[in-house]
Amino acid sequence: MRxxxxxxxxxxxxxxxxxxxRFERMAAAAGAEVRVRPMDLGKIFPxxxxxPLGKRAPQRQAYRLVELRRFSEWLQLPLTLxxxxxxxxxxxxxxLISVVAERDGSQAAMRLSGAVLTAVWVQxxxxxxxxxxxxxxxxxxxxxxxxxxxxxxxxxxxxxAHTQAAIDAGVFGSPSYVVDGEMFWGxxxxxxxxxxxxx
Numbered sequence: 146m147r148x149x150x151x152x153x154x155x156x157x158x159x160x161x162x163x164x165x166x167r168f169e170r171m172a173a174a175a176g177a178e179v180r181v182r183p184m185d186l187g188k189i190f191p192x193x194x195x196x197p198l199g200k201r202a203p204q205r206q207a208y209r210l211v212e213l214r215r216f217s218e219w220l221q222l223p224l225t226l227x228x229x230x231x232x233x234x235x236x237x238x239x240x241l242i243s244v245v246a247e248r249d250g251s252q253a254a255m256r257l258s259g260a261v262l263t264a265v266w267v268q269x270x271x272x273x274x275x276x277x278x279x280x281x282x283x284x285x286x287x288x289x290x291x292x293x294x295x296x297x298x299x300x301x302x303x304x305x306a307h308t309q310a311a312i313d314a315g316v317f318g319s320p321s322y323v324v325d326g327e328m329f330w331g332x333x334x335x336x337x338x339x340x341x342x343x344x
Contacts, residue, residue: 147176147177147178148175148176148177148178148324148325148342149177149178149179149180149324149325150172150177150178150179150180150322150323150324150338150342151180151182151310151314151322151323152168152179152180152181152182152320152322153182153183153184153307153310153311153314153316153319153320153321153322153323154182154183154184154258154319154320154321155183155184155185155186155235155239155319156183156235156238156239156242156258156261156262156265156272157231157232157233157235157238157265157272158186158262158319158320159213159224159265159266160318160319160320160331160332161258161262161319161320161332162222162224162262162263162265162266162267163213163216163217163220163222163224163332164320164331164332164333164335165255165258165259165262165320166222166259167220167332167335168320168322168332168335168338169255169259171335171338171339171342172342175339175342175343177324177342178251179251179255180246180251181242181243181246181251181254181255181258182243182246182307182310182311183235183238183239183242183243183258183304183307184239184307184308184310184311184316184319185235185236185239185304185305185308186235186318186319188308188312189308189311189312189316189317190317192312193317193318194317195317195318197232198232199232210226210227213226214226216332216333223267224266224267225266225267225269228265228266228269229269229271230265230269230270230271230272230273231265233265233271233272233273234273235272235273236273236304237272237273237275237278237295237296238261238272238273238278239304239307240295240296240300240301240303240304241257241261241278241282241291241292241295241300242254242257242258242261243295243300243303243304243307244291244294244295244299244300244303245257245287245291246303247299247303248288248291248294249287249288249291253285253287256285256286256287257281257282257285257287260281260284260285261281264277264281275292278292279292314328315328316328316330317330318330318331320332322334322335322338324338324341324342325341327341329341
């Protein structure tokens with residue numbers, strides 16, 4: 146039986162960036178179907194007790210940087226701890242990825258998602274900027290028309306549906322992976338995701 150994974154993430158999440166390539170390889174190796182579902186944490190945090198980064202206690206903010214550095218070094222992935230364009234609005238990129246997932250399929254959406262996350266955390270590009278998103282479409286070999294499509298009602302409706310699906314699944318942070326109804330929160334839980342896929 147082919148497994149289905151709902152992949153919930155915020156497009157500006159450093160933790161999603163750190164786990165994305167590994168998750169992509171893992172899902173492909175297991176022959177799993179990935180439903181790419183970028184979500185709006187701004188709507189999820191108030192329902193789950195979460196706080197946006199700027200409202201967290203100073204010691205939590207400081208420890209976050211320590212952990213990001215640790216994981217970046219451990220995973221041997223480049224990461225700018227305090228990139229130029231962060232915090233950044235995730236809505237435009239979430240709408241774009243949602244439209245690509247709908248029109249071009251999961252693999253295309255995964256490719257674009259990886260490019261968006263890398264744009265923030267490695268290349269220090271502004272993923273809320275229209276020109277940046279257009280460039281990322283070109284760089285990933287995707288249809289330029291998707292950008293305009295994402296700016297219409299369909300793009301917003303798809304993105305809203307992903308956020309609602311996250312809420313319905315009990316998701317409270319990014320990234321979260323839901324395998325056959327079982328949720329795994331955080332890129333540091335990918336070992337458990339892999340075990341679940343192979344069970």
